[in-house]
Amino acid sequence: LVQERLLQSEKMSSVGQLVSGVAHELNNPLTGIMGFAQLLLLRELDETARKQVETIYAEAERASKIVSNLLTFARRRRAQKEPANLNTLIKRVLELRNYDLRVRNIDVQLELDPALPETMADANQIQQVILNVVLNAEQAMKEDDGEGTLRIATKAAGRTVTIAFEDTAETVRRIFDPFFTTKDAGEGTGLGLTICYGIIEEHGGRIWAESEPGHGTRFVIELPVVAGAAPAPRVADDARASTEPVQRKRILVVDDEDSIQKLLTGVLEMDGHSVTIARNGREALDRIAQEPFDLIISDIKMPVMGGAEMHKRLSDDGHPLARRLIFITGDTVAPETRKFLQGVENAVLSKPFRLR
Known part of the structure; x- marks a missing residue:
């Protein structure tokens, strides 16, 4: 029994690593599909076109739930009640x-x-x-x-x-x-x-x-x-987002995916904000050194330099943007990602996310 459990544990650990990587790759295109579908639904469409776009969104949302559930099942972690x-x-x-x-x-x-x-x-x-x-x-x-x-x-x-x-x-x-x-x-x-x-x-x-x-x-x-208190996750809740007009802000979007860049740029500019793009943390730090920003929206996993390292450097320098940084990620279940997010006070938005 012990040997079988060890073999099963090792197998699930390998599966967890595989699923985590695949989920991250799937959540990026799903974010693009769901996001652009929502943008289309904001336009004037005939009834047939609107139903077709709603179907696209619904099926992409269904796929995202499957990915989310796979992540939950596959990740091997300590028991946490x-x-x-x-x-x-x-x-x-x-x-x-x-x-x-x-x-x-x-x-x-x-x-x-x-x-x-x-x-x-x-x-x-x-x-x-x-x-x-x-x-x-x-x-x-x-x-x-x-x-x-x-x-x-x-x-x-x-x-x-x-x-x-x-x-x-x-x-x-x-x-x-x-x-x-x-x-x-x-x-x-x-x-x-x-x-x-x-x-x-x-x-x-x-x-x-x-x-x-x-x-x-x-x-x-x-x-x-069993009753017990647990800290509420600092997850951005789009369902309770204010619909009141906001002042124009200078926002730095840090993500290596073209579809995510275009989606966030379209949404933020639609609300009147000014958007600058960086493809990784190092490029973002260079941009920050050159011009002021009011807010950063950043992915966590990126080539060259990820969001966690960028946040650390901003924090070490005492930069106020370290506190005005929202993370977006396709894998909030990976142990290293969870550990990082639990150690910071920044909000996190899980991919794929709703725009409205």
């Missing part, structure tokens, strides 16, 4: 599995309690548990008759929150035994649900399976409601 909503975690998992569930004719029925309280939990670990349970039900129904129904319900009772998964597949015994699996060779190690058992125990909860012949299997996850 923070306020989490189980309904949100369930929806994230289903966004990853919706296509496979549909093509396998598995109907998903949700009964999520809208008043479900948050609890302190490691969101990444709980999502892994939810994903494993969904995959187990999906696999069991596939082997049963190729289709079925998966019902997922949440509820609060006293100081506990519960997730119940009910499928229409036949019972599988020894479900939490290490290495026990009904899958073919190469399709699974039999460790998934065993690891889930350990994760839920570490959270002070319980996970168990119930079944009756001919009535499918019911998985239940029960977690205690």
Whole structure:
């Protein structure tokens, strides 16, 4: 068991590094697609054209959610408990599995309690548990008759929150035994649900399976409601952005992607601002030495010099722009990026982002 876990841990670490890099590369073009689609929607369009552009935006937003979920699952990091909503975690998992569930004719029925309280939990670990349970039900129904129904319900009772998964597949015994699996060779190690058992125990909860012949299997996850304070992320919230007119500002945009440069330039100039472009941190520092700016919007990962190093140099020099710097990034899950952002007071905008 220990050797299998070590092998799985090493594999997930490699996958995490790969996915993180790919996600960053995908989020840049997705930002361009979503951004320019939003700019088009601000214009006068006929009904047909508007629906087509709305479809482009919606599909790009769907892709961005998939990338975001992949990042959350693939990154290997220390357990970190923070306020989490189980309904949100369930929806994230289903966004990853919706296509496979549909093509396998598995109907998903949700009964999520809208008043479900948050609890302190490691969101990444709980999502892994939810994903494993969904995959187990999906696999069991596939082997049963190729289709079925998966019902997922949440509820609060006293100081506990519960997730119940009910499928229409036949019972599988020894479900939490290490290495026990009904899958073919190469399709699974039999460790998934065993690891889930350990994760839920570490959270002070319980996970168990119930079944009756001919009535499918019911998985239940029960977690205690644990209150706790966690610092709110300093993420720019476009939904609450003021629509009041703002004074003309001199803004330096630092990004190595042409599409992001053009998008931000178009949006900011539309609001009456003056925009200057730099392709990396070193070029930005040269610009700052030559002319004054009111604000910097900068990517974090760039060739030559990234946003973090540029911020450090500005801070070391006591430059006021170090505090008037907004970071944009396509990967807020990478450990080095998270560590940097948690150590500064600057706002961060995750790619892709909404313009209005």
